[in-house]
Amino acid sequence: MKKTIAGIFSLMIIMTLLFTSCGRKKETTESKENADVVLTELMPVDTVNAEEGDWVIKQEMADAEKLNPTVTNDATATGIYIYIFESLLDINRETYELRPLIAKSLPEISEDKLSYTFDLKEDVKFSDGTPLTGEDIIFTVKTIKNPFTDAQALRNYFVDLKNVELVDGNKYKVRFNMAKPYFRAVYSLGSMSITPKHILDKDGMNEKFTWEELEEAQKSLDPKKYPEMQKYADFLNSQEVSRDPKYVLGSGPYKLDKWTTGQSIVLQRNNNYWNKSMVPNFPNKLVFKIIQDQNAALVAAKNKEVDHMFVIPPIDFVENVKDPAKFNLKKALVSEPVYIFIAWNNKSPLFSDKKVRWALSYAIDRQTMIDKIVYGMGTKVQSPVFIESKYYNNDLPVIEYSPEKAKELLTEAGWKDTDGDGIIDKVIDGKKTDFKFTFINNNNPKRKKVMLVIIESLRQLGIQADLQEYEWSVFLEKTKKHEYDACYSAWQLSVTPEDPYQIWHSTQSEGEGSNFISYNNPESDKLIEQNRMEFDDNKRMEILKKWQQIIYDDQPTTFLWTEPSRFIYSDRFRNTRWYAYPDSPLLNEWWTPASAQRYQN
Numbered sequence: 001m002k003k004t005i006a007g008i009f010s011l012m013i014i015m016t017l018l019f020t021s022c023g024r025k026k027e028t029t030e031s032k033e034n035a036d037v038v039l040t041e042l043m044p045v046d047t048v049n050a051e052e053g054d055w056v057i058k059q060e061m062a063d064a065e066k067l068n069p070t071v072t073n074d075a076t077a078t079g080i081y082i083y084i085f086e087s088l089l090d091i092n093r094e095t096y097e098l099r100p101l102i103a104k105s106l107p108e109i110s111e112d113k114l115s116y117t118f119d120l121k122e123d124v125k126f127s128d129g130t131p132l133t134g135e136d137i138i139f140t141v142k143t144i145k146n147p148f149t150d151a152q153a154l155r156n157y158f159v160d161l162k163n164v165e166l167v168d169g170n171k172y173k174v175r176f177n178m179a180k181p182y183f184r185a186v187y188s189l190g191s192m193s194i195t196p197k198h199i200l201d202k203d204g205m206n207e208k209f210t211w212e213e214l215e216e217a218q219k220s221l222d223p224k225k226y227p228e229m230q231k232y233a234d235f236l237n238s239q240e241v242s243r244d245p246k247y248v249l250g251s252g253p254y255k256l257d258k259w260t261t262g263q264s265i266v267l268q269r270n271n272n273y274w275n276k277s278m279v280p281n282f283p284n285k286l287v288f289k290i291i292q293d294q295n296a297a298l299v300a301a302k303n304k305e306v307d308h309m310f311v312i313p314p315i316d317f318v319e320n321v322k323d324p325a326k327f328n329l330k331k332a333l334v335s336e337p338v339y340i341f342i343a344w345n346n347k348s349p350l351f352s353d354k355k356v357r358w359a360l361s362y363a364i365d366r367q368t369m370i371d372k373i374v375y376g377m378g379t380k381v382q383s384p385v386f387i388e389s390k391y392y393n394n395d396l397p398v399i400e401y402s403p404e405k406a407k408e409l410l411t412e413a414g415w416k417d418t419d420g421d422g423i424i425d426k427v428i429d430g431k432k433t434d435f436k437f438t439f440i441n442n443n444n445p446k447r448k449k450v451m452l453v454i455i456e457s458l459r460q461l462g463i464q465a466d467l468q469e470y471e472w473s474v475f476l477e478k479t480k481k482h483e484y485d486a487c488y489s490a491w492q493l494s495v496t497p498e499d500p501y502q503i504w505h506s507t508q509s510e511g512e513g514s515n516f517i518s519y520n521n522p523e524s525d526k527l528i529e530q531n532r533m534e535f536d537d538n539k540r541m542e543i544l545k546k547w548q549q550i551i552y553d554d555q556p557t558t559f560l561w562t563e564p565s566r567f568i569y570s571d572r573f574r575n576t577r578w579y580a581y582p583d584s585p586l587l588n589e590w591w592t593p594a595s596a597q598r599y600q601n
Contacts, residue, residue, distance in 0.1 A: 037318070037377055039564060040332040042094070046575040047280065047591070052269075054592040055285040055599040056573070059297045059309035062442070062472030063262060063290055066150075066242030069193035070143050073153035073514065074476065075492045079583045080288055081193065083267055084127075085250035088118055088137070089190030093579040093586075096495045098190060101275075102132065102251070107190070113181040113535065116189055120172040126196050127255040127270045134174040138164045139197035141176075142206045147218040148226070148233035152513045156502050157188035160532075163211040183535045187496040199249050200241070205232050221511075253281035253588050264289045282575075282591035285599070294445055302327040304598070307570040308587070312446050314375040317566040324568060332567040333377070334578045337386045337493035340378075342454070342558040343479075344486050347518040349428045350437055351486070357555040359409035363457050365401040366560055373449050378561035383548040384491065384503065387562055391498050391541055393548040406461055417462050424462035436464040437485035442475035447488040450560075480512040489557075492582050498544060501528050504551070519556040572596040 065074035067081050090101040098106060102124050107116040124132040141164050144151045160182045167173040176189050197206075209229060223230035241247045248256040253276070257268040267286040273279070289306060291297040298316055300306040304327075311317040317331065324331050344351040344360065351357055370378040381387050382396040415424040415435055423434045439451045448467065455465045465486075470478065478484045491503065502508060505528050508515035527547040534540045565584070569576060573590040592598075 037333055037375070040334055040578045042579060043577055045577070047589075050280070050282060050575065050591040051594050051597075052282050052284070052591070053594065053600070054283055054572075054597040055287055055307075056283045056587045056590055057287040057289055057305070057307045058587065059291050059300065059306045060265075060288045061290070061292055061294075061297075061310075061312065061444070064265060064288075065473060065476060066239070067248045067256065067259075067265075068195065068236065068242040070140065070154065070195060071150040071237055071242065075582070076472075080265055080267070080286075081248075081250075082252075082583055083254040083286060083588055084248060084252045084256060085193035085195065086124075086252050087191050087193055088120075089186075091191070091495060093581045093584075096581075098186070102194065103190070107176075107186060109186065113185070114178045116176040116178075116185060117167060118174050118176075118189075120174065122172050123274055124251055125272070125274045126199075126251050127249055127272070128199075129272065130196065130198055132194060132196075132251050133171040134166045135171060136194050136197045137174050137192075138166070139201055139206055140192060140195050142209060142214065143195070143200075143232075143236055144192070145211075145214040145218070146206075146209070146229055146233050146236075147214070147221055148223055148230045148237075150233075150237045150512070152508070152511055153502055154192075156505070156508060156513075157184075157499070160185070161189075180533070181535070182532055183540065184497045184499055184532075191496070194251065196249055199247060200236065201232075253279055254286060257285070262290055279588070280591075281588045283587065286587050292443060301329060301568055304328065304570070307573070309568055311566040311568055312444060313449075314373065314377060314446065314566065317568070318375045321568055325571070328571050329568050330571050330576075332569065332576075332578045333564050334567065334584055335388075335564045335580045336582060336584065337389075337495065337580075338490055338565075339381050339384060339386065339493070339562050340488070340490040340560045341384075342486060342560065343489045343517050344557060345482060345484055345517060346520070346556050347482060348437070348485055349433065350435060353413050354554050354556075355409045355413040356415070357558070359406040359413070359461075360458075361399050361555050361558040362402045362409065363406040363461055364454055364558055364560070365457065367401065369450055369453055370561055373446065373453070374561070374563055377566070378563040380561050381559045383551055383559060384500065384557075385498060385544065385548060386493055389498070391544045393545040393552075395545075396548065396552045403457070403460065410461065415462075422462060423464050434464070435462065436466075438466045438468050440475060440478060440484045440487045441467060441469045442472045443469050444488075451488055479516045482509075482516060482518060494582055497540075499528075499532060500544075500547065501532060504528060517556055519554070521550060521554060524550045524554075572598065 060076055064077035064080055066072040067077055069081050069085050086102055088103040089098050092099055102120060104119040104121055107118045109116055126132055143149055144154055144158050160178050160180050162177045162179040164174055164176050167175050178185060217226045217229055243259050245256040253270055253273045254267040255270050257266040259265045265288040269281050269284050273281055291300060294312050297309055301309055344357055346352060366380050379387060380398060383393055385392045414426045417424050425432055425434045441447050451467055458465050502514045504515060504519060504524060506520040506525050509518045524547060527543055531540055531543045572592050575589050575591055576585060578585050
């Protein structure tokens with residue numbers, strides 16, 4: 001699933017990453033004007049004589065949206081709840097292969113690809129000691145299928161799931177039954193974060209909802225017809241359920257200790273963790289400390305008040321921490337599957353014409369911004385598939401900066417300065433309309449720099465663009481509700497087979513779905529649907545490349561670049577392994593020698 005990112009604007013879709021594992025061998029990203037920057041090597045495991053104790057304090061730019069994994073699509077939240085909740089299957093961060101976690105083995109899949117049967121380990125327990133069973137899995141799926149829960153981004157991966165059942169009444173054997181085949185069902189079903197029925201449904205309300213009723217409710221979307229479903233959804237969607245430790249409870253190596261709004265989210269080690277022999281949880285606490293101002297965050301890191309942070313302004317990484325050892329810090333530059341773009345609200349009359357969107361893409365000097373703002377740590381992209389994936393369409397021509405071509409297309413689209421005020425205009429629905437709009441931002445300084453450069457480029461074309469900044473949660477709400485003109489955005493990708501449905505299918509522009517740009521193209525929808533039904537990898541590659549051509553031709557967004565993630569971290573930690581994978585590194589793997597430990601419980 002794709003996730004939205006506060007640092008770069010976070011989300012979680014799913015695609016096969018057969019890329020040249022940049023986090024595992026030394027490579028460089030080259031800039032025309034800056035020295036080569038070396039990507040960080042994935043080091044061998046270093047846990048001999050590892051010791052428990054100490055805390056890891058990680059800086060976050062904003063509060064998480066929610067910590068219940070069913071009802072959030074925020075990458076900040078994902079980077080926290082992955083330590084609390086677990087799934088049937090896991091993905092090896094080095095090989096990208098599926099492996100069992102709560103399940104004993106990979107599922108038994110029927111020949112017709114319509115049923116997936118999992119045997120569960122019988123020693124898995126939630127952090128309160130309650131056994132995790134198939135009933136919790138059935139409960140979790142029903143909360144996802146409930147059309148009134150805030151699970152829009154997740155629900156599309158379960159649209160073809162008909163029901164889930166215990167096999168012969170065995171609480172440790174579950175079967176997922178599909179209404180029709182879905183090529184990546186094993187990933188969706190296997191990666192679902194399992195939530196506790198005994199905590200979140202003490203009254204057994206979800207047992208009353210039949211699978212047929214859930215499907216009918218999805219079709220009607222009328223809460224008056226399903227008041228009990230709506231009532232339960234209101235409970236699950238509430239902030240309390242995603243913030244209070246008595247509700248945020250999973251089977252993972254950590255548990256929620258305390259969430260202080262705008263200050264920190266603290267996870268405490270689960271000393272009774274069922275899988276401690278396989279999954280380490282060395283630090284006593286993982287503290288996610290909110291520091292919005294990046295200058296203040298950098299000072300905190302230098303002053304040893306923060307142990308780990310994502311460095312948003314590239315200048316800080318390249319210039320302002322030139323000698324990290326001076327502050328007992330180290331740097332890491334890590335390739336992650338992500339792409340960055342300018343989102344145009346396609347429903348707006350300003351951006352509904354693809355000639356205008358093409359003009360805007362020609363008007364943006366991506367290479368100069370890569371060189372000057374990103375310090376060369378970026379590679380231009382032309383589509384929403386990760387550029388290092390085998391599915392990426394390399395035949396798409398690079399869109400070069402051309403103000404002349406942009407002016408020509410705007411003129412062809414009917415935009416001219418008819419009154420001499422310096423702003424181009426056009427008659428839309430019988431009314432003279434100036435080309436004026438506002439970018440929104442989430443107080444991210446790097447994004448602001450990029451948008452200010454773009455605003456100046458557009459000004460030279462007679463387009464007036466302004467900038468309005470919001471706190472992260474408000475920014476998310478505005479994009480979800482399509483209450484914006486344009487914004488700098490990014491999707492964080494995962495490492496499972498590519499399914500563009502969540503972001504690009506027209507149905508996902510409804511409600512608070514992830515298609516927040518309101519893109520709608522029937523030909524695109526058809527190819528996305530074909531991709532879901534195709535199990536032959538080579539055929540899906542052909543489908544996805546055709547689909548990327550359609551997206552390229554429509555230019556519903558201006559694709560900018562992909563760039564590695566920049567981190568600084570304290571040198572007192574061992575086993576700091578940087579994976580070419582989302583949510584890198586795994587903080588539960590870090591450990592500190594007793595002599596270097598800084599915090600005690």
